[in-house]
Each structure stands twice: as C-alpha cells, then as structure tokens.
Amino acid sequence: MEPVNVPLTRPSIDRRDRENVHAVLESGQLVQGSRVAALEKAVAAMIGVDHAVAVSSGTATLHLALLSFGTGPGDEVIVPAFSHVATANAVELTGAKPVFVDIDPGSLNIQPDGIVPAISRHTKVLMPVHEFGVPADMGKILEIAESHHLPVVEDAACALGSEWSGKKVGCFGAAGSFSLHPRKAVTSGEGGVLTTNDSGRASFFRIMRNHGMDDSGRTPDFVRAGFNYRMTDIQAALVLGQIERLETLIARRRAVAERYDRELHGRFFRKPPFPAKGRTNWQSYHIVLDDAVEQPEFLAFLREKGIGANYGAQCIPLQTYYRRKYGYAAGDFPEAYRAFRRGVVLPLYDSMSERQIAHVIECVNGYRS
Numbered sequence: 001m002e003p004v005n006v007p008l009t010r011p012s013i014d015r016r017d018r019e020n021v022h023a024v025l026e027s028g029q030l031v032q033g034s035r036v037a038a039l040e041k042a043v044a045a046m047i048g049v050d051h052a053v054a055v056s057s058g059t060a061t062l063h064l065a066l067l068s069f070g071t072g073p074g075d076e077v078i079v080p081a082f083s084h085v086a087t088a089n090a091v092e093l094t095g096a097k098p099v100f101v102d103i104d105p106g107s108l109n110i111q112p113d114g115i116v117p118a119i120s121r122h123t124k125v126l127m128p129v130h131e132f133g134v135p136a137d138m139g140k141i142l143e144i145a146e147s148h149h150l151p152v153v154e155d156a157a158c159a160l161g162s163e164w165s166g167k168k169v170g171c172f173g174a175a176g177s178f179s180l181h182p183r184k185a186v187t188s189g190e191g192g193v194l195t196t197n198d199s200g201r202a203s204f205f206r207i208m209r210n211h212g213m214d215d216s217g218r219t220p221d222f223v224r225a226g227f228n229y230r231m232t233d234i235q236a237a238l239v240l241g242q243i244e245r246l247e248t249l250i251a252r253r254r255a256v257a258e259r260y261d262r263e264l265h266g267r268f269f270r271k272p273p274f275p276a277k278g279r280t281n282w283q284s285y286h287i288v289l290d291d292a293v294e295q296p297e298f299l300a301f302l303r304e305k306g307i308g309a310n311y312g313a314q315c316i317p318l319q320t321y322y323r324r325k326y327g328y329a330a331g332d333f334p335e336a337y338r339a340f341r342r343g344v345v346l347p348l349y350d351s352m353s354e355r356q357i358a359h360v361i362e363c364v365n366g367y368r369s
C-alpha cells in the first residue's frame with residue numbers, strides 16, 4: 001500500500017471558485033470591485049448584521065476594530081492569554097497594552113471570571129476570542145461589558161459560521177472580526193472581514209482601509225491618515241462560493257470531528273468539547289496532552305507517519321516580545337501555558353478521505369501502545 005499523507009488542512013476550492021477567479025482576471029477590475037461588494041453582502045446576511053467590510057487580513061480587522069474605539073497609548077485591552085499572537089499584536093499596534101486573562105481548560109476560551117479583576121480605569125475594550133471556532137461564553141462576557149460600560153470586539157478569526165445561543169458569532173459585540181487565511185474554514189488566500197451594526201463604525205472601517213479616503217461626497221477627500229488594508233476582487237471571488245456552501249463544509253468537518261470523538265481512545269489526551277450552548281465550525285480539532293506525554297515527541301511521531309499535526313496557538317505572554325516588555329513568568333497563566341505546551345491540532349478539512357481519517361485515528365491510538 002502507498003503511504004498515506006494527511007496534511008493539517010486543505011482549502012476547499014472547486015471548479016466554480018476557479019472560474020470565479022478567472023472571471024475577475026478577465027474583467028480587469030482587480031481591486032475592491034463587485035466581488036468585494038458581493039462578499040460583504042453575503043457575510044452581513046449570514047452573520048445577521050447591517051454592515052460587513054472586507055479588508056486584507058484578520059490582523060487588519062482587529063487593528064481597525066480597536067482604532068474605531070479610539071484605542072491608543074495609555075489604554076488597555078483585555079484579551080485571552082492563549083490565542084494566535086495577532087490578537088495581542090493588534091493591541092500593541094495601536095499603542096495600547098494587552099491585559100491577559102487565563103483560559104478555561106475545556107473551551108480554551110477566556111475565563112469570564114478572570115475578566116472583572118483585569119478591568120481597570122484604563123480598560124478600553126474587551127476582546128474575547130472564539131478559539132478554534134468554539135464560541136466564547138458571550139452571555140457572561142456581554143453582562144460584564146454592560147455593567148462596566150465597555151465595548152466588546154469579538155476576535156472571531158477562526159469562527160465564521162460558529163454559533164452561540166442560536167446566533168452567529170460576530171453579531172454580539174460592537175464589532176466582529178474574521179480571518180480568511182488558509183488555516184481557517186474558508187479562505188481567500190489572505191483576507192479578513194469586519195462586522196458591525198453601527199453605520200458610523202462601518203464608514204470608519206471603509207475610510208481607514210483605503211488611505212483615509214472618504215468618497216461619500218461629490219469629490220473624494222482624505223479625512224484621516226489611513227492604511228492600505230484593501231482586499232482584492234481576486235481574493236473575494238475565491239472565497240464567495242465557499243461562503244455560499246459553508247453549511248455543507250461545516251457539516252463535513254463536523255462528521256470528521258464526530259469520528260475522532262468516537263474512535264480516538266483519548267487515553268493520554270483531552271478531546272475538544274462539543275459546545276453545549278452553541279456550535280463550533282470545527283476550524284480545528286485541538287487536543288490537550290496529559291503531563292506524561294511530550295508534545296514535540298508526539299508531533300514528531302505523527303509527522304513520521306505522514307500526518308501534518310501541529311501545535312495550536314501561543315501562550316502569548318510568554319512569547320519573547322511580551323515576556324521582555326511586561327516581564328511575565330511561566331506560572332502566570334497556567335491553563336494557557338498548558339494548552340500551548342500540550343496542545344496538538346489534528347488534521348481536519350472537508351475533503352479528508354476515509355483512508356486519511358482512519359490513518360490519523362490508527363496512528364494516534366497506536367502511540368506508545
């Protein structure tokens with residue numbers, strides 16, 4: 001038998017997606033044309049918000065979302081200690097300080113009970129993350145935000161299509177933020193989308209992504225010092241069809257996750273939860289190893305078997321930049337540290353074959369047995 005190779009992920013790009021991209025190339029309108037407008041319309045409708053604004057990356061969405069509240073030097077933004085480093089980098093880019101809160105060991109999302117003690121008179125924004133697509137506890141988070149009069153930005157980078165309490169994530173905060181990087185469930189290559197119900201905020205996003213240009217008047221005017229955070233029509237065309245078939249993609253991802261849940265024995269690791277009050281889009285299948293199993297060894301074993309497993313996210317305060325600047329130590333965020341040092345993402349994507357799924361299960365179950 002041929003060896004089985006299983007990449008960590010594989011984008012779902014079909015013939016129609018390729019034709020859509022080709023049509024843009026033929027049209028000659030490459031940047032922020034009709035495909036970007038169509039993508040924004042589709043995302044706003046799916047999330048259930050008034051406005052969606054497409055930009056060049058998930059990091060750009062977070063940066064603009066924070067700037068739209070005037071976040072800057074002297075301010076603090078509350079974020080989970082375990083996430084993609086971009087969550088905290090976006091705060092640093094505004095000149096504000098990320099204030100980290102440890103995570104819940106089950107959901108791997110911010111511990112709501114840890115938020116209140118982290119609030120100070122400098123707190124500007126609460127920025128929970130729906131890590132790996134698993135919805136954060138928006139009930140408790142919104143309650144805290146309201147009682148402290150703080151806006152919420154949802155870092156939903158991984159979580160397009162995830163739900164909390166029957167509604168799509170990205171509709172709960174004052175702004176929602178999505179990434180369309182190839183590691184996410186649907187991809188434009190690079191890209192991001194902001195969601196909001198506030199038309200003033202949507203207009204700020206549109207102006208800031210395009211050099212500060214306000215084109216609502218008779219002649220365009222430059223009203224702010226903006227960025228070039230635009231998305232191309234090529235990118236929008238690539239992802240539009242994937243968004244239309246998102247429910248099918250999520251159903252296939254869930255089927256793989258259910259197989260893992262049933263057939264992985266879990267003798268030396270904790271499996272990811274099926275959220276009780278919502279649903280994940282299964283962006284990742286993230287397990288946490290027991291203390292007796294070393295992550296590098298386990299990853300090397302899987303890679304040797306042709307399985308592209310990897311670690312999941314960072315314990316951000318312990319990355320060199322944050323450790324040096326703020327002086328964090330290894331014991332400061334124990335659950336985030338454990339998830340970082342013991343976390344492993346197994347391959348999961350919609351087009352996984354029966355043979356690939358069985359190979360992952362067999363290899364994981366066979367480790368050290």
Ligand SMILES: *Cc1c(COP(=O)(O)O)cnc(C)c1O
Nearest residue numbers: 057058059084086157158179181
């Ligand atoms: C992927 C990711 C980002 C960054 O998105 P990019 O599109 O790569 O810039 C930010 N936050 C979280 C939680 C992510 O998973």
